Amino acid sequence: MEYFQISKSDLKASRLALGCMRIADKSLEQVEELVQTALDAGINFFDHADIYGGGKSEEIFGEVLKKHPEYREKMIIQTKCGIVPGKRYDFSKEHILTSVENSLKRLQTDYIDILLLHRPDALCDPKEVAEAFDELYESGKVKYFGVSNHTPLQIELLQKYTQYPLIINQLQLSIVHSVMIDSGMNMNMKESWAQDKDGGVLDYCRLHDITIQPWSVVQASWAEGCFIDHPNYEKLNSVMEKLANEYHVTKSAIAIAWLLRHPACMQPIMGTTSPAHLKEMVQACDIHLTRQQWYDLYLASDKPLP
């Protein structure tokens, strides 16, 4: 496993992280095995959110930590707040503080390494967010802060008021969903690929040393599910298969290697709940795709080069 220093922090993180969104309905033994497999593979970064499984994902992870208290100091635990499912986004001070209290209880830990604001709240008052961050930092409950699904200007606005650097932006990114890459390469073209839907977030994060964490790394969309072996992505699967055979890995490892090959030093979040799938994906760290192979995969997902 490769490690990197998360900019503006003292956190040395594994290049790959385990996302815990889907573990809620797993048994304690299954989650224990998944976490142990991740740690054995050198993964020290675990991503949560208060809403995953309605809180059950954090809860069962907390059970694992209770059983194995020695794991905690080996881990960087990140969680998120700010979504009240189906009702509103909520960056109020009260909501942020309550959410963190509840996450700490469920995770059975005294501190969260990184807290992310999950999705931009239209009613966000950055001064209130800054006050919540002050309290959380000063009480030792949260060490670092970041965002998820935020545009550059939304980050700038928050950053203007909070004294803590926003070190992470978690964003949807995969070979299939690469909006932030497409617009950059199609700049000034008439076609829809040129539409800048995110304010140039990729270059912004690179310029400001904000680590991008791609989410849904092998999932095309909620409706389609995983793009590996999916009939809608035949061309892509055949290029992935060719490369998988060449590197003696699985297609899932190739999909992760595509993200790792980008020079922004991104940290993909893998959402698998299967120890076997996890082991396969980790092999991506041993692969360095050539420039042409990266572009072959990009083009195989039916995207143009202008």
Ligand SMILES: NC(=O)c1ccc[n+]([C@@H]2O[C@H](COP(=O)([O-])OP(=O)(O)OC[C@H]3O[C@@H](n4cnc5c(N)ncnc54)[C@H](OP(=O)(O)O)[C@@H]3O)[C@@H](O)[C@H]2O)c1
């Ligand atoms: N910030 C946000 O707004 C946001 C949104 C969504 C997710 N996230 C984070 O990102 C993480 C990853 O998201 P995700 O779960 O959508 O991503 P993902 O890793 O792209 O998808 C995982 C899903 O793909 C399935 N899958 C099928 N074949 C697979 C294979 N060969 N290898 C690996 N997985 C395969 C997995 O099933 P198995 O379990 O059977 O392997 C699992 O259901 C989440 O856990 C969460 O931490 C963040």
